[in-house]
Structure formats: C-alpha cells, structure tokens
Amino acid sequence: MTTELHQPHTEFVEIVWREKPLHMEYQWVGVRESAYPVVVFLHEGLGSIALWKDFPQRLCEAAGLTGLVFSRYGYGNSTPRPHEERWPVGFMHAQAHEVLPALFAALDIHKPWLFGHSDGGSIALLYAARFPDAVSGIAVAAPHIFVEELTITSIEQARETYLSTDLRAKLGRYHADPDSAFWGWNNIWLDPAFRAWNIEDDLPQISCPVLAMQGEDDEYGTLEQVRGIQRKVPQTRLLVVPQCGHSPHRDQPEAIIKEVARFIVSST
Numbered sequence: 478m479t480t481e482l483h484q485p486h487t488e489f490v491e492i493v494w495r496e497k498p499l500h501m502e503y504q505w506v507g508v509r510e511s512a513y514p515v516v517v518f519l520h521e522g523l524g525s526i527a528l529w530k531d532f533p534q535r536l537c538e539a540a541g542l543t544g545l546v547f548s549r550y551g552y553g554n555s556t557p558r559p560h561e562e563r564w565p566v567g568f569m570h571a572q573a574h575e576v577l578p579a580l581f582a583a584l585d586i587h588k589p590w591l592f593g594h595s596d597g598g599s600i601a602l603l604y605a606a607r608f609p610d611a612v613s614g615i616a617v618a619a620p621h622i623f624v625e626e627l628t629i630t631s632i633e634q635a636r637e638t639y640l641s642t643d644l645r646a647k648l649g650r651y652h653a654d655p656d657s658a659f660w661g662w663n664n665i666w667l668d669p670a671f672r673a674w675n676i677e678d679d680l681p682q683i684s685c686p687v688l689a690m691q692g693e694d695d696e697y698g699t700l701e702q703v704r705g706i707q708r709k710v711p712q713t714r715l716l717v718v719p720q721c722g723h724s725p726h727r728d729q730p731e732a733i734i735k736e737v738a739r740f741i742v743s744s745t
Contacts, residue, residue: 480541481509485534487526487554492579494550501580502526502554503547507537513745514613516544516590517581519597521724522662525553527651532726532734536592540738545586550576551661557654564665566674569596573603578611590741591615594726595697596662599676602706606682614686614744616737618725619695622705623675624666631697632666639663680709686744687713688737692721692728714740 483505492499504526507516518533520526525548537544549572551558558564565571577600581589590613593601598620605612621628638644639659648655665671687710689703700717707713716736721728 482538483507483509483534483543485546490580490583492576492583494576494579498556499550499576500556501547501550503545503584506534506544506546507542509543511541511543513540513542513741514589515586516542516592516741517586518544518546519591519593519600520549520552521595521597522666523552523648523658524548524594524597525555525651525658527553529726532730533592535730536734536737539734540742542738542741545584545589547580552652552658554653557657558661560656560660562661563668564661566665566668566671568665569599569676570603573600574607577604578608587611588613590745592618592737593620594618595620595723602683603676603679605685605687606676606679609682609684612685614688614741615683616688616690616740617703617706618690618733619692619698619723620689620702620706621698622677622680622702624672625698625701627699628697629667629672632663636663636667677705677709680706683710686740688716688740689713690716690718690725690733690736692718692723692725694721695723697723 485504485506487502490501526546533544533546548555591601598617601615601617605615645655652658689706691703718725718729726733
C-alpha cells in the first residue's frame with residue numbers, strides 16, 4: 478500500500494488583516510491524509526516558502542504528516558510590504574494573535590502543530606501562549622525570547638552585507654520584492670525601541686508539548702534563548718545541536734527531521 482503524497486504547488490488565499498486585504502502564498506506538503514494534526518511551518522525573518530527548500534516535505538514524508546508552508550505578509554510571493562511601512566515593535570505578536578488565526582480560519586486548519594524557525598519560532602511561542610487550546614504542540618528552532626547584543630551585532634553585519642554584496646540578488650530568488658523583505662526585518666530589529674522586546678512573561682501560558690532546538694554555534698543568539706523557554710515552560714524538551722549555526726534544519730537536516738518526527742508522533 479502506498480501513501481499518496483502532495484505534489485507541492487503554490488496556491489494563494491485572501492485574508493483581511495486590520496482592514497488590509499492580503500494575498501498569501503501557501504503550499505501543502507507531505508501526505509494527503511494523516512493520522513496526526515497538520516504541521517504549519519513558520520519561517521525566519523528573511524524566509525519564505527522557497528527558502529525552506531525541501532525540508533518541510535522531507536520532514537512530513539518521514540513521519541506521515543501533512544504540512545502547510547506559507548510566506549508571511551512582506552515575504553516570498555505574498556503581498557509585499559510597502560517600502561514606507563515599518564514593522565512595529567509588536568509585529569510578531571500581531572502575526573501570532575491576528576494573522577495566524579485568520580489564515581487558519583481561511584484554510585480550515587484546526588489545532589495544528591507549529592514548526593517555527595527564528596522569528597517564526599517566536600511567533601509559534603506567542604501563538605501557543607495566547608491560544609493554548611488551539612495548538613497540538615510546537616517545535617521551535619533558534620527562537621528569540623529576548624534581544625541579545627549578539628543578535629544585534631549579527632543583524633548590523635547583515636545590513637552591511639546587503640548594502641555591499643550581491644545578497645539582494647540572492648534574496649531575489651526567494652522574494653518577489655527582496656527590499657520589502659530585508660528592510661522590514663532589518664529596520665525593526667535595529668530600532669532602539671526593539672531592544673526592550675521580551676516575551677518571557679508570555680511563556681508560562683503555554684500548556685502544549687514544546688521541543689526547543691538551537692545550534693551550539695548560533696550566530697544570532699546564545700543558548701539562553703532555549704534555556705529560558707525551559708525555565709518558563711517546564712514540559713519543554715531541549716535539543717542543543719552540535720556543529721550547527723542559526724538554521725538547524727539547514728545545517729543538520731537529518732538530525733532535526735529525526736528528532737522532530739519522533740517528538741510529534743510521540744506527543745500526539
């Protein structure tokens with residue numbers, strides 16, 4: 478007996494957020510019918526559907542899961558951010574508390590698992606804290622729960638790289654408007670007001686299973702990010718990944734697929 482797989486192709490759904498219509502790109506990946514809840518993949522601050530490459534498909538196929546991958550507002554082929562619009566300090570809260578519920582309603586998704594990377598990991602944590610009965614569990618890779626000097630230094634370096642190298646052209650492979658994606662992310666993280674951003678007080682509201690992963694060599698955060706999650710959410714399982722930077726699913730994909738698949742199957 479063979480399991481029918483989704484052949485990933487991009488679709489679009491319309492949602493309305495703060496009276497603004499948004500055109501959101503998404504793909505279904507993995508198996509067409511699964512005994513487990515849908516896994517929704519939440520990308521990093523410069524991510525998109527395309528930048529995930531084949532990781533979501535591989536993870537879902539390995540564990541018999543159905544996955545949803547989408548590009549947030551301002552990223553990929555979703556509605557771009559107007560260049561004059563700046564993300565506010567609470568932009569991740571807005572994604573978690575307002576945009577995700579609208580997207581899930583539009584696509585008829587109920588009580589999903591969330592796999593979030595970097596900013597997407599923070600959004601997953603915020604969603605699980607605000608809607609504890611509406612999520613089956615979360616796996617977060619290199620999430621942020623507060624702002625560190627290491628993070629700011631690396632984001633300052635990213636700005637210089639964007640201005641002085643071909644990074645813009647490279648990002649153009651993954652975003653219809655790379656300036657919209659890059660400056661939306663870079664400007665808010667380097668805004669002095671963002672230094673006070675901290676979601677530690679939200680975390681105790683999380684009641685679902687949590688897998689928190691981080692590379693030993695993460696250039697955007699120390700291990701205090703995931704250790705802080707475990708202090709606030711005692712049911713958290715920590716996974717510190719050796720020989721790994723800020724993107725565990727790219728640096729050590731086989732290990733991450735194995736651990737996340739096992740965690741979702743055993744926790745559902």
